[in-house]
Every structure is written in structure tokens, then in C-alpha cells.
Amino acid sequence: MTVISVSGGAFAAYDVVVGRDLLAQAGQRIDALARGRTVIVSDETVARLHAPTLVASLTAAGVTTQVVTIPPGEASKSFSELERVLDRLLEIGLDRKDVVVALGGGVVGDLVGLAAALYMRGIDFVQIPTTLLAQVDSSVGGKTAIDTRRGKNLIGAFHQPRLVLADIDVLATLPPVQLRSGWAEVLKHGLICDAPFFGWLAGEGAAGATGDPAALERAVIRSVEIKSAIVGEDEKEAGRRALLNLGHTFGHAVEAELGFEEAALAHGEAVALGCVLAFRYSQHLGLCAAAEADRVEAVIAAAGLLTRLEQAGTFSADALMARMAGDKKAEGGRLTLILAHAIGRAFVEKSVDAADLRAFLVDQGAAG
Template identity: 80%
Template sequence: MTTLTVGGQGFRPYDVVVGRGLLARAGERIAPLAKGRTVIVSDETVAAIHGQALSASLEAAGVRTQTITVPAGEASKSFAQLERVLDRLLEIGLDRKDVVVALGGGVVGDLAGLAAALYMRGIDFVQVPTTLLAQVDSSVGGKTAIDTPRGKNLVGAFHQPRLVLADIDVLATLPDKQLRSGWAEVLKHGLICDAAFFDWLAGDGAGGACGDPAALERAVVRSVEIKSAVVSEDEKEAGRRALLNLGHTFGHAVEAELGFEKAALAHGEAVALGCCLAFRYSAREGLCPEADARRVEAVIAAAGLPTRLDQAGTFDADRLLALMAGDKKAEGGALTLILARGIGQAFVAKGVDASSVRAFLIEEGAAG
């Protein structure tokens, strides 16, 4: 078991605990934070698998709890479900000493976290992430949001959790597609700033993509270390934190064009594709070696993740470009991309020429 502390200027430090068997002992860790009651927010699928274990642990620790469930899938990151969760919190009568517990993947964590940020102008919440993607990425750092038809995560707030419990054992219940989706975010962390970590993920640690618990635990710990170091310097993405969006500007545009449908790309699959596009675009512009772009593509493909646009669908270059221009990192209508000078050497590129990106997308197979 490993405990990492996330802290920075402007927010209260909190622990991220990574280990096995944490769900059964969650009550003893959450009880000191919950002076009154807790409300578990989960999706219908996760609640059926893990909800009873968490509720029992909380009740055994003397914490009264109720559960709110939402439909599984990205579509629950919506105004409609946010309103529904907030209305239920009001109906239950939570006060400012009570705690919301997000039990689920990134969708639940984002939705429950935003509800906690808005409820009575902000109450405490705890993240209990049940997917690899959530454990290594969305549960840490305080980003909460919902989607709109105009783009992903465009309505939200920064609201740091009080505690994150990342139980490696729960990952054994994940479908292969979701495990691979989370592995994409793990690979992303190596691509950003740790070439040695990427080498391990591509070699001895590759079993994590297939569910090896020891490899998964090491991958989660290192990913949280990388993310927490960045968040501690730049909570609200004014500078360095934008690096964590490697692959996301391309990936979010693809997701938005597909409509965030449940049957379409998982978020991590879109990020994997986006990382490949970012590295190939970097190589096209002479910023990073072609060999690095080819290696990134090979490692991502070996993990069973998409690397090419045509694996996701049929796209129009102008439509994708318009969606990219609406990304949160864009400034004054100009594109901001996370590009790379090599593996482990990502950087923020502002004012990227839209015509060159359009030409690149057409080269990649998008319609012109």
C-alpha cells in the first residue's frame, strides 16, 4: 500500500491511497471526514458490483449513508443528471458537514465532484475510483465537469477531493476495453515527462494492460506521482498542468464528433489516438524524431488501442478543426496543442497554425 499526498498553493492537501483491499476498509478512512452523513453517488453498473461493500464499510464505521445512482456511460455527464443529483442531495437534506462519495469511473467522479462543488457553494467529497482511467487521472487534481453538445468538459469547476482511495482489486472487474482505456492514460504520463517510465510500460510493465495486479499497482502509483507533482504547481491549468492534456485536444474533438455515444470510442481510446496524432503532427512539423512517433504508435497499438482516425470512424477535417478551436486551452480563437520534442518531452504550443493542422488531418484521412 502506498500513500501519496497531493498539495499545492490554494488548496488543502489530501491523500491518495493506492493498494489492495481498500474498499472493505474505506469506512475507517472516510469516517474522520464525515461528521454527519455520506451520500454515495455511483452508476447503476458499479453500484451493483461494489456499492454494498462500500455501504457496509461506511455503516460499520458508524457513518450513515444513502446512495444515488445514475445510468452508466458518458451520457450521464449532463445538465439533466447534474440537476437530478443536486435535487436528490437537497431532498436528502445534506448539510455542509456531510460528504459526497464518488464510487465509479471518471464519469461518476466528474459528475459527483461537480455536484459537491455546487451544493451549498461547496461540500467535501471523496473519490473511490473503480476504473484504471479514474485511478490514474480523473480522480486526482480536482477537475470536475459535465459535457455539452458543443464539447467535452466545458462546464465545470475545480474542486479538490478530501481523499482518494484507489483499490487495485476492483480493477479485476473491468471489461478489457475499459482496462485498455485506462492504460492509455498511464502511457500518456510517460509520454509527457518520464521516458524511463514509458520504457517500462512498453517492456516489463506491459502486463498491466492485461490486468497484472503488480504491474497495475506500480503504474497507478507512478502515474499519481506524476500528476500530483504537476497539479501541485498549477492547480487551475494556467501553465504546466496543460501538459496533462497530451492527446486530449485531438481526442476530445473525435469524441465530440462521435457524440460521446456509449458504443463509440472510450475516452482513453480517444486519448490514445490523440497521442498518436500529436506525435505524428510533431514529427511532421520537425519538432520530434520520426522514430519516436513510430515507437509511440507501435506501443499504443500493442496495447490494443487505436492509432489511426479510420479506426474511430469517418471525419471531416473542418469539423474536427472547429471542435479543436473550441477546446478549453484555445486562446482568442487560436489553437493551443500539447506537442512533443520526443518521448517524455511534451510542451505547450500556443498559436498553432490552423491551416497546417487542417492539412495534417486530411493527410491522416479526414475529408477535406
């Protein structure tokens, strides 16, 4: 078991606990926060798999709890589901001393975190991420959001959890596509600022992409260490935290064009493709050596992830550009991208030439 403290000047410190069999031990940890009452919010699939263990642990610790479920899938990150969850919390009668527990992947964590931020102007919540992607990314850092028809994660708030429990054992229930999706975010952390970590992921650590528990645990720990350090410096993405969006501007544009349908493209698959495009665009601009971009593409492909636009579908360059223009990082009508000088050396570029980027997308297979 490894405990990583996340702290920053603007928010209270909290622990991210990474280890095995944490779900069965959750009751004692949450009891210290909950003062006797919790509500678990989970999606229907995760609730069937993991809620009984969590409920039993909480009950054994003397914590009263109820389970609220939402439909699985990205569509639940919506105004309608947010309203339904808030209404259920009000119906149950939670007060500001109670705790909401988000048991699930990124969709559950994002939705429940936003509900917790809004409920009575802010209530404590605990993240228990059940996907690799959520363990290494969305459960840490306090970003909460829902989607709209105009884009992904555009309505949200920064609301830090009180505790994060990343149980490696629950990852054994993930389908291969979800494991690969999370692995893309792990690779992203190495690409941002830790070339040796990326090298380990490309070699011995690659076993994590197919479910090896020891490799997964090491990968989750290092990813959380990287993310927690960045979040502690920059909670609200005013500076360095934007680096964590490597691959996301490209990836979100592709996801949006596919209607955010997980069956068509998982979020991590979109991020992996976006990372390749970010390194290829860096190469195109003369900022990054071709050998570095080639290596990124090869490692991502070896993990079973997408590396080419045509693997995801058929896209119009103009449509992708319109989606990217609506990205949260865009400023004053100008595009912002996370680019790289090399593996482990990402940076924020705030003056991207739109015409040049459009031509690059056409060169990468988008329809002109």
C-alpha cells in the same frame, strides 16, 4: 499500500491511497471526514458490483449512508443529471459537515465533484475511482465538469476531493476495453515527462494492460505521482498542467464527432489516438524524430489501442478543426496543442497554424 500527498498553495492537501482491498477499509478513513453521515453516488452498474462492500464498511465504522444511483455512460454528465443529483442531496438534507462519496469511473467522479462544488457553495467529497482511467487521471486534481452539445467538459469547476481511494482489486471487474482505455492515460504520463516509465510500460509493465495486479499497482502509483506533482504546481491549468492534456485536443474532437458515445469510442481510446497524432504532428513540424513517433505508435498499438483515424470512423477535416477551435485551451481564436520534442519531453504550443494542421489531418486520413 502507498499514500501519495497532493498539495498546492491554493488548496488543502489530501491523500491518494493506492493499494488492495481498500473498499472494505474505506469506512474508517471516511469516518474521519464525514462526522457521521455520507451519501454515496454511483452509477447503476458500479453500485451493483461495489456499493454493498462500501456500505458495509461505512456501517461498521458507524457512518450513516445512503446510495444514489445515476444511469451509466457519458450521457449522465449532463445538466439534467446534475440537477437530479443536487435535488436528491437536498431531499436527503445534507449539510456542509457531511460528505458525498463518488463511487465509479470518470463520469461519476466528474458529475459528483461538480455537484459537491455547487451544493451549498461547496461540500466535501471523496473519490473512490473504480476504473483505471479514473484512478490515474480524473480522480486526482480537482477538475469536475459536465458535457454540453457544444463540447466535452466545458461546464465545470475546480473542486479538490478530501480523499482518493484507488483500490486495485476493483479493476478486476473491468471489461478489457475499459482497462485498455485507462492504460492509454498511463502511457500518456510517461509520454509527457518520464521516458524511463514509458520504457517500463512498453516492456515488463505491459502486463498491466491485460490486468496484472502488480503491474497495475505500480502503474497507478507512478501515474498519480506524476499527476499530483503537476497539479500541485498548477491547479487551474494556467501553465504546466496543460501538459496533462497531451492527446486530448485531437481525441476530444474525434469523440465529439462520434457524439461522445462510449460504445463507439472509449475516452482512453480517443486519447491514445490523440497521442499518436500529437507525436506525428510534432514529427511533421520537424520537432520530433520519426523514430520517436514510430515508437509511440508501436507501443500504443501493442496495447490494443487505436493509432489511425480510420480505425475510429470517417471524419471531415473541417469538422475536426471546428471541434478543436472550441477546445478549452484555445486562446484568442488560436489553437493550442500539446506537442513533443521526444518521449518524455512534451510542451505547450500556443501558436498552431490552422491551415497547416488541417492539411495534416487530411494527410492522416480525414476527408478534405
